[in-house]
Amino acid sequence: MTSTTGARIEISGLTKRFGGFVAVDDLTFTVEPGRITGFLGPNGAGKTTTLRMLLDLVHPTSGSTRIDGVRYAEIERPFMVVGAALEATNFHPGRTGRDHLRVLATANGIPTARVDELLELTGIPAAARKRAGEYSLGMRQRLGLAAALLGDPKVLILDEPANGLDPEGIRWLRGFLRHLSDEGKTILVSSHMLQEVQQTADDIVIINNGKLIRSGTLAELSGGRGTVVRSSDLDSLAGALRIADVESAPGPDDTLIAETTDLRLVGDVALRAGLPIWELKAKQADLEELFFSLTEGTNRNLGDATYPDSAAPTERDALAGQEGANL
Incomplete structure (x- = not known):
């Protein structure tokens, strides 16, 4: 199966209310083809609800979601356009991993040869004949990724894909996602593993309490790139850099941040x-520091003026309530 170019994801004015609880609040952002976008936020920030609305599993109160210009429900063969793995438990426990993929392939008109190809690509051929109910969390994550990729989709949507993976598996996942984005695929990854997102993502979207907080490249969000330098006389060094048309500013821990990447x-x-010079290095954006500076102290699940006594319903509580009502 040949790879295809990606498709743009557009979230516009998206809002979802569950009774009096606003899970997602006028959310707008885009995800571009050929890039990995990290979708971040504290527990209950609205990430899961947003992904479910993108896949038409939950209907928005207002606003819209578009993939390649149309709603997910309007895509003629969605399995060939969008691959999604929102949780690592969506398997029949008595069915082998290979049979799980074969059922999906048959239902979507995909040759069974693609099943074996994906088992190899995701590193689980040895476990293919093992029942999925006996898989570890990491193995279930790999099986979910294989299922999402069966149709060689333009778009890949993953929720916490690194959960349960060992360090080797996380490194493998990082390289695998980069390979897919280099092919032109659009990749949206929701994760709590900030250091891993920092090493993997091209773009970052941070939400909190259902609202967009910041979006852009990591360098843009952290104030751009530069050079960290440490010396015995930072004032004199700043003056010398100014003569060379390089601006600078004091940094943390008695350093100077020069506005150039030319070490x-x-x-x-x-x-x-x-x-x-005691130290000279490229400035590294710190996603964890940025994330907590933007979200710490404002998470509704920790209790605030809107929901005193930590009484706010969580996003998953609201989703569970809706799913129960739909049974």
Whole structure:
């Protein structure tokens, strides 16, 4: 099966209310093809509800979601356009991993040869004949990813895909997702593993209490790139850099942040000024620091003025209530 280019995801003015609880509040963002977008937020921020509305599993109160310009429900062969793995428990426990994929393939007109191809790609061929109910969480994650990729979709939507994976598995997943994005696929990943998202994602969307907090590349969200330098006389170094048309500002822990990514330039300026350099490195954006600075103290699940005494319903409580009502 040949790879296809990705499709743009558009979330526009999306709102979902469960009674008096607003799970998602006027949310707008886009996910571009050929890029990995990390979808972040505290527990109960609205991530799961947003993904379910994107897949038409939950109907929005207002606003819209579009994949390649149309709603998911309007896509003629959705399995070939969108692959999704929202949880690692959606398997018949008595069915083998290979049979689970074969059922999905047959139902969607996909050759069974694709099943064996995906078992190899996701690293579970040895467990193919084992019952899914006996799989570890990490193995279930790999099986869910294989199922999502059966139709060679343009878009891949994953909810906490690294849960249950060992360090080797996480490293494998990082490289695998990068390979898929390099093919042009659109990848939206919801995760709590901030350090992993920092190493994997091209773009970041952060929500809290159902609202968009920030979105953009990690460099944009953290104030851009630069060079961290440590010396015995930061004021003199800042003056020497200014002469070389490089602006700078004091950084944490007695450092100077130069507004350039050219480490050699900074080193040459310091050498000409006769200043010793104790440290010289590229500025690394810290997603964890950024995330907590934007969300700490404002999570409705921790109790605030809107929901005193931590009485706020959680996003999953609201979803469970709706699903129960629909039974």
